[in-house]
Amino acid sequence: MTLFSESGGITRRQFFKGSGMLLVSAVITGIFAKIGFDASAASDEYINKRIAAMYTLDEKMTLRKSHLNPEITQIYKEFLSPGEVKPLTEKSERLLHTKYGKEIPALIEELKKPHVPAANAEHAA
Amino acid sequence: MSAILTDGVIKVEGTCKACDHCTSVCPTGAIHGLLGQKHAIEFKKCLNCGQCLVNCPFGRIKEASMMEQVKAAMKDPNKYVVVQEAPAVRVALGEPFGLPVGTNVKGKMHAALRKLGFKQVYDTEFTADLTIMEEGTELINRVFNAVGAVKDEHAGPLPQFTSCCPAWIRYAEINYPKILPYLSSAKSPQQMFGAVAKTYAAQKLGVDPAKMYVVSVMPCTAKKYECERPEFISSGHKDVDAVITTRELADWIKEAGIDFVNLKDEEADKLIGSSTGAATIFGVTGGVMEAALRTAYEILSGQTLPAVEFKSVRGRAPVREASVDIPIKALGGKPLTVNVAIVTGTKYVGTVIEDVLAGRSPYHFIEVMNCPGGCINGGGQPIRHDAY
Numbered sequence: 001m002t003l004f005s006e007s008g009g010i011t012r013r014q015f016f017k018g019s020g021m022l023l024v025s026a027v028i029t030g031i032f033a034k035i036g037f038d039a040s041a042a043s044d045e046y047i048n049k050r051i052a053a054m055y056t057l058d059e060k061m062t063l064r065k066s067h068l069n070p071e072i073t074q075i076y077k078e079f080l081s082p083g084e085v086k087p088l089t090e091k092s093e094r095l096l097h098t099k100y101g102k103e104i105p106a107l108i109e110e111l112k113k114p115h116v117p118a119a120n121a122e123h124a125a
Numbered sequence: 126m127s128a129i130l131t132d133g134v135i136k137v138e139g140t141c142k143a144c145d146h147c148t149s150v151c152p153t154g155a156i157h158g159l160l161g162q163k164h165a166i167e168f169k170k171c172l173n174c175g176q177c178l179v180n181c182p183f184g185r186i187k188e189a190s191m192m193e194q195v196k197a198a199m200k201d202p203n204k205y206v207v208v209q210e211a212p213a214v215r216v217a218l219g220e221p222f223g224l225p226v227g228t229n230v231k232g233k234m235h236a237a238l239r240k241l242g243f244k245q246v247y248d249t250e251f252t253a254d255l256t257i258m259e260e261g262t263e264l265i266n267r268v269f270n271a272v273g274a275v276k277d278e279h280a281g282p283l284p285q286f287t288s289c290c291p292a293w294i295r296y297a298e299i300n301y302p303k304i305l306p307y308l309s310s311a312k313s314p315q316q317m318f319g320a321v322a323k324t325y326a327a328q329k330l331g332v333d334p335a336k337m338y339v340v341s342v343m344p345c346t347a348k349k350y351e352c353e354r355p356e357f358i359s360s361g362h363k364d365v366d367a368v369i370t371t372r373e374l375a376d377w378i379k380e381a382g383i384d385f386v387n388l389k390d391e392e393a394d395k396l397i398g399s400s401t402g403a404a405t406i407f408g409v410t411g412g413v414m415e416a417a418l419r420t421a422y423e424i425l426s427g428q429t430l431p432a433v434e435f436k437s438v439r440g441r442a443p444v445r446e447a448s449v450d451i452p453i454k455a456l457g458g459k460p461l462t463v464n465v466a467i468v469t470g471t472k473y474v475g476t477v478i479e480d481v482l483a484g485r486s487p488y489h490f491i492e493v494m495n496c497p498g499g500c501i502n503g504g505g506q507p508i509r510h511d512a513y
Contacts, residue, residue, distance in 0.1 A: 045226075046226045046227075046509050047441070047497070047498040047501065047502050048441075049225075049226040049227030050213070050216045050217055050226065050227050050498075050501035050502070050506075051409050051410075051441075051498060051499070051501055052227055053216035053227035053228070053229055053501075054212065054213070054216055054405060054406055054408050054409045054412070054501060055406065055409070055439075056229070057215070057216070057229050057231065057402070057405045058402030058403075058405045058406050059402065060402075061400075061401055061402035061405065063401040063402065064401055064402035064403055064419065064433050065401055065402075065403055065419045065420055065423065065430075065433070066253075066254035066255075066257035066258060066261075066401055066403045066404060066416055066419070066420050067257070067258060067420045067423065067424065068401060069251070069254045069399055069400060069401050069404075070399065071251060071395070071396065071397065071398070071399040072251075072254050072255060072258060075255070075321065075325060075397070076258075078325075079321075079324075079325045079328075080325075085258075087258045087259045087261075087262035087263075088259065088262050088263065088266070092259060093310075094359055095317070095320040095321060095324060095359050095360070096255065096259050096311060096312055096317050096320060096321075097259065097310040097311055097312060098288075098310060098311075098312045098316070098356060098357070099310065099356070100294065100297070100298060100305040100308060101298050101302050101305045102302070103305075104354075104355075104356050107356050108355055108356050108358070111356070111358050111359055112358070
């Protein structure tokens with residue numbers, strides 16, 4: 001056993017000093033880890049609260065399904081698909097749909113052409 | 126061309142403290158600089174999502190602002206300025222006024238916007254409902270085409286991906302052009318709003334669409350880039366003129382000296398301002414999926430849903446999946462198992478896309494939102510300094 005001998009190992013004093021420093025650095029690391037953990041926990045918490053608020057707002061709404069919104073029925077019947085509720089009409093495709101990536105330049109050309117409304121775009125008598 | 130299109134929305138300021146926290150929240154590795162070096166954003170990779178901005182402990186990352194244009198339009202007698210607000214704004218706008226996190230300020234938000242002078246205070250939630258109608262029908266067509274119930278040569282492939290999140294769209298365009306045919310062709314609610322405001326609403330109000338100026342209040346910085354994209358001109362004009370964030374609206378309300386906390390609740394204006402709970406939950410991860418399922422179930426089955434909520438799609442895990450059995454009226458009530466997946470954080474979408482391109486994806490419909498938790502945690506939301 002050479003640990004505490006004068007030659008080769010370390011002195012008793014050096015041993016205590018060393019372990020003391022290790023302990024202090026462990027405590028400091030722990031404090032920082034705690035601060036970091038708390039920060040991430042706090043950040044999670046506000047996200048959860050905002051999410052909960054959205055679901056509570058949904059629960060409070062009289063209507064909770066999109067197709068039951070009377071203004072949705074109205075915009076289809078009066079404008080997008082006169083006389084009926086029918087998504088994906090020519091008018092819907094033009095106003096409510098888009099294209100991506102390489103298809104965009106052609107879409108822009110198409111949209112810049114003077115638009116001739118289809119015959120059914122007028123109000124159904 | 127707008128500077129936002131060429132340079133992006135988000136910039137690291139010269140006073141960057143070089144702490145390197147932003148690189149850990151960036152979904153695409155667009156931020157360069159090591160610990161101790163000033164950081165910079167490479168726009169070629171940046172999605173404009175602003176996650177770095179809301180997470181910078183020193184507030185040294187900023188967004189491009191359209192506030193001046195908006196204020197100029199408000200003062201211009203030749204402009205008829207209308208406003209829309211995304212669902213997630215109403216549960217966070219109270220925070221800068223000292224209200225507890227998660228306070229619902231929907232009514233005060235509408236009241237404040239009216240006080241600021243907007244001619245019509247509408248609501249993006251209306252076009253969220255409209256999105257469900259269009260995107261849901263598109264999904265039904267794709268599913269029917271795939272099972273051979275109704276052949277439709279125009280129907281896109283399955284699975285269908287959602288298309289509301291502009292950061293996700295940009296991610297797909299940059300990194301996986303092959304996945305683009307799988308994306309729903311439906312515009313985001315923000316852009317649908319601009320298109321119907323300057324056609325349908327302008328007509329009904331008797332306002333010249335050329336004079337109508339559409340402002341969006343968004344929890345999102347990527348929406349600024351979206352509104353500038355040159356293809357959004359289907360109304361014959363720029364569909365959405367300017368976007369401000371939840372933070373910018375809060376600053377504007379303070380600057381105007383409005384006593385926000387004591388405002389009486391007001392409703393949105395009619396015509397394109399009413400909405401349902403399905404539209405509200407667009408602001409949460411899984412919300413678009415749940416809203417689509419509520420409507421698709423009732424349309425496909427011809428029956429009223431036994432329970433409105435689909436809790437199986439809720440949660441905060443970055444990738445979630447669920448299966449829903451829907452009795453199909455057109456097939457004599459035969460049930461169809463619809464498999465869905467929800468991704469929150471484009472960091473996690475890569476493997477989901479690889480599976481689709483390899484033909485081994487079990488899903489019919491996949492929702493993707495860039496920000497962890499959904500739009501309520503978007504890059505335009507109030508910054509929580511107490512988190513540091």
